[in-house]
Amino acid sequence: MKVRFVHNLFLKRFPGYLYYCEPNASSATSALQSSFTPSNSEFVYSRGGILTPEQRHFYEENGFLVIKKLVSEDKIDVYRERFQKICDGEIYVPGMTVMKDVSVAKTHAHDKGEKFVNKIQSFENDDVLFQYCRLPEVLQYIQSFIGPDCMAMHTMVINKPPDPGTKTSRHPMHQDLHYFPFRPAHKIVCAWTAMQKVTRDNGCLVVIPGTHKGELAEHAYPDWEVMYDLNFEACGCQQFRFWCEAAAVRDTYLFYNTLQGGVNKAYHGVKSYNPDMERLWVEVEEGDTVFFHPLLLHGSGSNKTQNFRKSISCHYAASDCEYIDVKGTTQELIANEVHDIIAKKLGKDVAEHIDFRDVWRYRARLVCGNEGTLSVGNY
Ligand SMILES: O=C(O)CCC(=O)C(=O)O
Numbered sequence: 361m362k363v364r365f366v367h368n369l370f371l372k373r374f375p376g377y378l379y380y381c382e383p384n385a386s387s388a389t390s391a392l393q394s395s396f397t398p399s400n401s402e403f404v405y406s407r408g409g410i411l412t413p414e415q416r417h418f419y420e421e422n423g424f425l426v427i428k429k430l431v432s433e434d435k436i437d438v439y440r441e442r443f444q445k446i447c448d449g450e451i452y453v454p455g456m457t458v459m460k461d462v463s464v465a466k467t468h469a470h471d472k473g474e475k476f477v478n479k480i481q482s483f484e485n486d487d488v489l490f491q492y493c494r495l496p497e498v499l500q501y502i503q504s505f506i507g508p509d510c511m512a513m514h515t516m517v518i519n520k521p522p523d524p525g526t527k528t529s530r531h532p533m534h535q536d537l538h539y540f541p542f543r544p545a546h547k548i549v550c551a552w553t554a555m556q557k558v559t560r561d562n563g564c565l566v567v568i569p570g571t572h573k574g575e576l577a578e579h580a581y582p583d584w585e586v587m588y589d590l591n592f593e594a595c596g597c598q599q600f601r602f603w604c605e606a607a608a609v610r611d612t613y614l615f616y617n618t619l620q621g622g623v624n625k626a627y628h629g630v631k632s633y634n635p636d637m638e639r640l641w642v643e644v645e646e647g648d649t650v651f652f653h654p655l656l657l658h659g660s661g662s663n664k665t666q667n668f669r670k671s672i673s674c675h676y677a678a679s680d681c682e683y684i685d686v687k688g689t690t691q692e693l694i695a696n697e698v699h700d701i702i703a704k705k706l707g708k709d710v711a712e713h714i715d716f717r718d719v720w721r722y723r724a725r726l727v728c729g730n731e732g733t734l735s736v737g738n739y
Pocket residue numbers: 518520531536552563564565658659660671673
């Protein structure tokens with residue numbers, strides 16, 4: 361009841377016409393050539409380009425913006441088909457991680473098929489899925505937020521499974537910057553496109569508008585349901601109460617999450633998250649694209665339907681962002697976790713020589729404009 365009341369309040373405060381925008385009438389080419397507002401303007405989080413003044417103000421205030429029907433259904437069909445082939449094991453993509461949901465990771469460790477995969481990550485070496493990151497209709501908005509020179513940094517297809525009743529399909533409230541060793545934050549933006557109708561029922565994005573104006577908060581595994589088969593010692597990560605053991609990785613690069621129960625691997629949440637904060641459920645149609653700032657507090661709910669819920673996304677950063685050393689910061693948690701995964705995959709000796717920043721250097725791909733400090737050649 362209280363939640364519905366809060367939701368209604370939000371609908372009053374954020375009427376649909378403000379954050380559900382039709383694509384602006386500008387060709388991709390003209391957007392690429394359009395002028396960008398200098399950084400000393402009243403706008404901190406956007407650069408102009410194709411965005412209308414209303415859209416810019418909305419993003420500045422709220423940290424997200426929805427553009428309706430930005431990606432066509434025929435393109436989404438292509439990505440869906442490719443995703444299925446990858447899950448079926450028909451296509452192998454070097455460097456890509458295929459993750460199983462915590463609810464099936466142990467019971468179906470060797471099964472293939474889309475119903476056992478909750479996410480694929482790092483598809484920069486897949487020509488078909490990576491087309492998404494190069495779509496002019498998406499890039500014209502990306503450039504309007506972060507400027508003309510853009511790198512695709514982090515790519516995902518999320519296949520949120522029907523929740524088996526354990527609420528394991530939830531994505532805890534988090535800030536994406538927690539995962540990124542590069543700055544500044546206002547030169548990073550995510551494009552997240554719904555591959556079908558996405559509602560509260562199947563686990564839409566949940567955002568807390570305005571939180572992008574805050575700081576990066578400390579993250580940890582959320583204090584959700586207790587899992588069984590805990591094996592803290594084996595993973596060397598005793599500090600995480602709910603982490604069972606590090607992932608087992610096969611030579612096919614398939615990465616099996618071995619958690620049981622509450623939370624998927626690396627699904628960290630903001631430690632200080634207060635569930636009474638006013639949330640907004642961003643319900644969208646197929647092709648609608650949500651652009652959001654990396655400090656925006658967001659997550660997604662359980663999938664209460666019997667079908668999988670799919671989205672494709674890419675985090676972009678301006679190519680002149682700088683890598684930062686996260687040692688001694690709250691981001692050490694994720695850096696150590698990534699280090700453990702690399703050690704499992706490639707051996708401890710190799711992992712010793714790979715820095716958290718290197719992982720991102722190798723993933724980064726220029727998608728428009730000029731190369732800069734984020735590229736692999738720039739150490
Ligand atoms: O698609 C989802 O369910 C969550 C996505 C998300 O939180 C993210 O991309 O950071």
